[in-house]
Amino acid sequence: MVAAEVKRPWWRRAVPPFLLLLIIIGFFWKLLLTNQYSWLQSPDLAYQVLPWFQYQATQFHQHVFPLWDPREFAGQSLIGQDQPGLLYPLNWILFSLPMPHGQISIHYLNWYYMLIHYLGALFCYWLCRDLGRSELASIAGGISFGLGGYMGNVDYPQMLNGAIWGPLVFLFLFRALRDERPKANAAFAGLFLGISWLGGHHVVPIFLSLAAMAVWLYSFFEGGKPQSRRVLPAVIFLAFAACAGAAQMWPTFSYAQAAVRWVGSSHDPVSWPVAPPYTVLRTYALEPKFLIGIIAPAFEGGLSTYTGITALALAGLGLAYFWKRREVRLLCGVGVAGLLLAAANNDVFHGILYSLLPMVGKVREPVLLLYFFHFAIAALAAFGLDAAMERRASLRRVATVLACFGAGLFFIVFGVFVAHGQNWEGDDRILITVLASFALAGLFYRLSRAGERRYGIPVLMIALYLVELGNSTFYYLPNKEEKARNIYLTPMDDTKDIAAFLHRQPGPVRVLTNRDDVPFNFGDWYGIDSLFGYAPSVPANFFRLDPWSVRARRIFATGYTLSRKPDFPGQTELFRSSSGVAVYQNPDAMPRVWTVHDAVRVNTDSEARKLMQDPGFDLSRKTFSYSPPPRMDQCDGDEIRSSRLGVNEAAVTVTMQCRGLVVLSENDGPGWTATIDGAPAAIYDAFTTLRAVVVGPGTHTIRMEYRPLSFRRGAIASLLALFSALSLAFRVKRQSRSAAA
Numbered sequence: 071m072v073a074a075e076v077k078r079p080w081w082r083r084a085v086p087p088f089l090l091l092l093i094i095i096g097f098f099w100k101l102l103l104t105n106q107y108s109w110l111q112s113p114d115l116a117y118q119v120l121p122w123f124q125y126q127a128t129q130f131h132q133h134v135f136p137l138w139d140p141r142e143f144a145g146q147s148l149i150g151q152d153q154p155g156l157l158y159p160l161n162w163i164l165f166s167l168p169m170p171h172g173q174i175s176i177h178y179l180n181w182y183y184m185l186i187h188y189l190g191a192l193f194c195y196w197l198c199r200d201l202g203r204s205e206l207a208s209i210a211g212g213i214s215f216g217l218g219g220y221m222g223n224v225d226y227p228q229m230l231n232g233a234i235w236g237p238l239v240f241l242f243l244f245r246a247l248r249d250e251r252p253k254a255n256a257a258f259a260g261l262f263l264g265i266s267w268l269g270g271h272h273v274v275p276i277f278l279s280l281a282a283m284a285v286w287l288y289s290f291f292e293g294g295k296p297q298s299r300r301v302l303p304a305v306i307f308l309a310f311a312a313c314a315g316a317a318q319m320w321p322t323f324s325y326a327q328a329a330v331r332w333v334g335s336s337h338d339p340v341s342w343p344v345a346p347p348y349t350v351l352r353t354y355a356l357e358p359k360f361l362i363g364i365i366a367p368a369f370e371g372g373l374s375t376y377t378g379i380t381a382l383a384l385a386g387l388g389l390a391y392f393w394k395r396r397e398v399r400l401l402c403g404v405g406v407a408g409l410l411l412a413a414a415n416n417d418v419f420h421g422i423l424y425s426l427l428p429m430v431g432k433v434r435e436p437v438l439l440l441y442f443f444h445f446a447i448a449a450l451a452a453f454g455l456d457a458a459m460e461r462r463a464s465l466r467r468v469a470t471v472l473a474c475f476g477a478g479l480f481f482i483v484f485g486v487f488v489a490h491g492q493n494w495e496g497d498d499r500i501l502i503t504v505l506a507s508f509a510l511a512g513l514f515y516r517l518s519r520a521g522e523r524r525y526g527i528p529v530l531m532i533a534l535y536l537v538e539l540g541n542s543t544f545y546y547l548p549n550k551e552e553k554a555r556n557i558y559l560t561p562m563d564d565t566k567d568i569a570a571f572l573h574r575q576p577g578p579v580r581v582l583t584n585r586d587d588v589p590f591n592f593g594d595w596y597g598i599d600s601l602f603g604y605a606p607s608v609p610a611n612f613f614r615l616d617p618w619s620v621r622a623r624r625i626f627a628t629g630y631t632l633s634r635k636p637d638f639p640g641q642t643e644l645f646r647s648s649s650g651v652a653v654y655q656n657p658d659a660m661p662r663v664w665t666v667h668d669a670v671r672v673n674t675d676s677e678a679r680k681l682m683q684d685p686g687f688d689l690s691r692k693t694f695s696y697s698p699p700p701r702m703d704q705c706d707g708d709e710i711r712s713s714r715l716g717v718n719e720a721a722v723t724v725t726m727q728c729r730g731l732v733v734l735s736e737n738d739g740p741g742w743t744a745t746i747d748g749a750p751a752a753i754y755d756a757f758t759t760l761r762a763v764v765v766g767p768g769t770h771t772i773r774m775e776y777r778p779l780s781f782r783r784g785a786i787a788s789l790l791a792l793f794s795a796l797s798l799a800f801r802v803k804r805q806s807r808s809a810a811a
Contacts, residue, residue, distance in 0.1 A: 086205045087192055090212050094188045097217055100547050101180040107547045109183060109225055116558035117604040121594035122154040127174045128597060129717060130165040136717050138776040141593030142603035143612055144626050145737040149781055150325020153228045155270030157318050186227060190234035191216025197237040198452040201397055210532050211452030214381050219444025222543030223374040228270030235266040236278055236445055243282060244397050246303050247289050254798045256303035257310045261795045264314020273438050276429050281404055313791035316784035324740050324780040331607035333434050345431030354435040355414030367542040368497030372437040378538035379506040380531060381451045388453030391461060405446025412439040455528055458517060465518035469511040476507030502541045509534050561590055564649035569596040571645045571653060578662050578715050582623060584633035587651050601628045609737050611759035614675045615682060622682055625689055625757055627735040629659040663722050665708040667730040668692040669699035678758050693756040700754060700764045703728035718776045725769045732772060733762040741778025746770050
């Protein structure tokens with residue numbers, strides 16, 4: 071923070087952040103001050119993200135930290151999927167709040183969603199204050215970042231949670247480049263970059279890492295000669311970033327090696343080494359025609375480019391009057407790079423990065439690089455508002471340009487209106503740009519005539535900017551009266567009676583859901599194991615086994631199917647809900663735990679699928695795997711005495727008549743370990759994907775735990791980075807007090 075602010079009492083420093091909070095709460099009036107709107111009305115949010123949150127909240131209330139998710143796809147790593155945001159501290163608060171009727175509260179979710187935007191605005195406010203901007207200008211910068219552009223138009227909380235840390239990364243990075251305790255501030259910059267990786271999505275953290283490294287590279291050669299003093303701070307930055315985010319990054323990398331994901335290509339699903347074809351990235355890139363959307367809220371595709379006339383004009387003033395400041399030049403460079411790279415196919419440099427940097431290819435939506443353009447505009451707008459206050463006499467020319475632009479745009483719109491027989495077929499929000507141009511021109515002109523500082527005019531500029539943002543951010547939130555747009559949460563309400571019926575059945579229960587009739591993640595939402603779900607990735611061995619086939623469903627112990635009509639012959643209808651979806655009992659479903667005494671080895675996926683579909687291959691007595699078959703004896707009469715299948719663990723007590731395999735109808739994955747009567751045991755992948763162990767004759771207790779080494783080591787690294795940063799903070803504070811004394 072600036073020195074003058076540090077000397078103020080805490081309550082005085084807290085006033086602007088509190089005002090910022092009130093502004094953002096007011097901006098969120100649709101969600102917080104009424105019950106008429108919802109931000110969860112999209113397939114991904116309703117069918118995937120909300121059930122993820124429900125599952126994690128349920129486990130938190132049961133005092134379980136759910137590293138594994140057994141509810142979908144016969145089990146897969148939750149920590150490895152990254153997007154559920156299991157390690158993000160703000161999510162822990164959400165998951166710990168009361169759950170009325172056993173379900174996560176939409177009311178709390180609305181406040182959680184607002185808090186994400188507020189934190190983004192607050193962090194940008196702190197950045198602007200650290201760059202010497204006034205409180206009012208910093209509030210404007212915070213509003214622009216927290217409510218506009220990327221933050222205002224991306225509705226996925228996991229993508230926002232990683233994005234809000236960008237201002238803090240640059241705050242401490244700029245300090246390090248100013249040689250203000252460069253090592254300590256480089257460490258803090260790395261820490262916040264690492265925290266961004268905990269948010270739940272990889273897109274912004276990847277590009278934020280690349281942007282930070284580009285700034286470091288620039289600093290190495292600043293002034294035309296190597297700056298060797300930058301090397302050690304840069305190394306510290308990288309070390310803290312890698313360690314702080316390790317608890318999430320390492321399990322994600324481990325899971326990615328054993329999973330396949332859908333990227334929108336004709337080759338889907340693809341494995342980890344395969345980057346999405348460039349045709350996919352081209353599809354999700356910024357189209358040049360939407361550049362006009364920077365000033366017009368009606369023109370947008372994919373992610374809105376809209377910044378508004380107010381922010382754009384202020385950013386221009388900031389560049390004009392503060393260009394000599396290194397931070398301004400760097401912000402401009404980052405913003406321009408983000409805008410150009412977002413165009414992907416229209417920018418050769420994006421193709422070069424795609425070819426040379428593998429992680430760039432993992433991000434299939436280049437349009438999200440607009441994050442940096444919007445971030446730069448927000449910070450530069452704070453510089454611009456201070457420039458307007460300090461250099462009032464020069465604002466008349468700016469006012470004239472704005473008035474002429476508004477007039478020209480008005481006549482274009484009017485001409486189109488008349489040419490179409492006074493019938494406007496486009497989006498009429500283009501007139502908001504006309505109105506904002508005239509209003510801002512008037513405010514600039516009035517400010518240029520002021521003989522002294524007039525804080526009321528900058529306040530009106532901020533109010534005008536909020537009006538502009540309101541025509542983009544949350545503009546399309548569906549009202550509950552719009553029935554056709556409020557369809558995504560309905561399936562959850564319509565299946566409550568089905569879930570109640572299934573909870574009354576002897577467990578453990580696993581169901582097969584028809585995606586057309588039950589489109590959301592039924593298993594995560596109701597705490598009932600499900601074979602399929604709505605997810606961006608699945609375990610590779612599970613997918614390759616063709617789990618959609620009738621015989622494969624047997625080994626996954628899917629005793630029930632949820633559908634409006636039978637999926638295959640032999641099913642028995644047990645229950646039909648008021649919505650028309652029925653519960654069918656599936657014939658010949660295997661138990662959740664059973665024993666086999668014979669196994670064969672397969673070498674290819676096609677061999678595995680062929681055996682799975684071979685009617686002569688008895689799934690209840692034999693298995694197959696890519697591993698050599700273990701030694702087993704032939705006998706009958708084994709007895710499963712008890713089984714307990716938890717979230718991160720499983721326990722089975724079995725009496726074996728001779729040496730054989732005990733098979734759990736649960737997916738294996740990196741991180742699962744097993745013991746037999748307390749002694750370590752190897753896990754054998756029965757049917758190439760299920761967990762099994764070799765057990766000798768007699769009564770034995772088998773325990774399995776999911777404790778991935780990648781998470782345990784990553785958590786240690788993250789905690790080490792956190793405690794090191796706290797130690798540095800206390801040390802810096804003591805040094806500051808000593809210097810002041």
